[in-house]
């Protein structure tokens with residue numbers, strides 16, 4: 001099978017992966033990344049806690065290394081994530097700031113970070129996980145300080161700093177049909193109608209083998225987003241298996257990866273298929289979901305799994 005990135009035209013279809021700089025120390029990791037993927041997402045090192053650990057002090061060294069690797073390997077970078085309620089520094093978490101000051105703090109961070117990466121980071125997860133599982137607004141430090149308006153403001157600040165960047169609202173459990181998926185649809189529809197510079201929606205697709213969403217529901221979601229003139233991205237794909245990675249479980253996993261690949265190949269507003277890591281050797285899954293593992297397309301020895309072959313097949317036949 002030809003490497004994934006050779007099966008598609010650049011800019012038309014992204015096969016991406018999340019990573020940290022420490023992963024690049026592993027030669028097999030960096031070789032597999034550069035051979036197979038044409039896009040990368042910093043798994044942690046572009047988050048607020050890493051970029052602005054102290055107020056007004058920005059540390060770009062780790063994130064710059066990832067951007068440099070991408071440039072050296074002709075890969076597109078997706079920035080993740082400008083505004084989120086997790087992995088924020090203590091000065092921000094515990095600060096007692098007025099509404100005006102919180103808005104200024106958010107503007108300073110977004111303007112500084114997006115300007116620093118202007119022309120180097122083409123896609124940004126501007127706001128991540130603003131909705132709770134019932135579809136209401138998560139009572140984050142941003143929502144409590146600024147109300148719902150913080151979302152529109154974040155997009156406006158990002159667009160002002162880099163008018164060419166493609167700006168996305170990112171969340172999880174919004175793949176198929178659910179109150180949360182409907183709330184995400186209403187949110188981006190409202191932002192679009194308000195003239196806010198938003199260009200797409202990202203759904204993380206951290207799925208569980210055996211309980212995945214119906215493909216028809218994901219397709220219906222993609223189509224209503226397409227009607228809004230917005231892109232639909234699979235941003236953090238992994239499909240965790242409970243217990244042993246049996247042939248049956250690996251085949252079920254391959255079928256679901258293939259379904260997402262087919263949706264990406266079929267819909268022109270779906271051009272991102274990014275996995276949250278490359279190899280099961282390095283994945284957040286085992287430490288967060290006891291008894292689950294094996295969520296990615298390459299096993300712990302960097303051998304392609306049925307999931308990889310199933311995705312490759314879709315774009316080989318295309």
Ligand SMILES: OC[C@H]1CNC[C@@H](O)[C@@H]1O[C@@H]1O[C@H](CO)[C@@H](O[C@@H]2O[C@H](CO)[C@@H](O[C@@H]3O[C@H](CO)[C@@H](O)[C@H](O)[C@H]3O)[C@H](O)[C@H]2O)[C@H](O)[C@H]1O
Nearest residue numbers: 020043044080081086087128172204206236276283284288
């Ligand atoms: O949770 C999975 C996705 C869900 N969507 C948003 C996306 O951003 C999120 O990614 C995960 O986001 C998680 C935080 O919420 C990240 O987890 C953090 O990952 C960090 C870097 O590896 C960890 O920080 C390290 O912790 C070590 C021990 O505690 C320390 O020794 C290290 O110095 C410190 O860097 C944090 O504890 C750990 O909580 C995961 O790696 C990362 O995969």
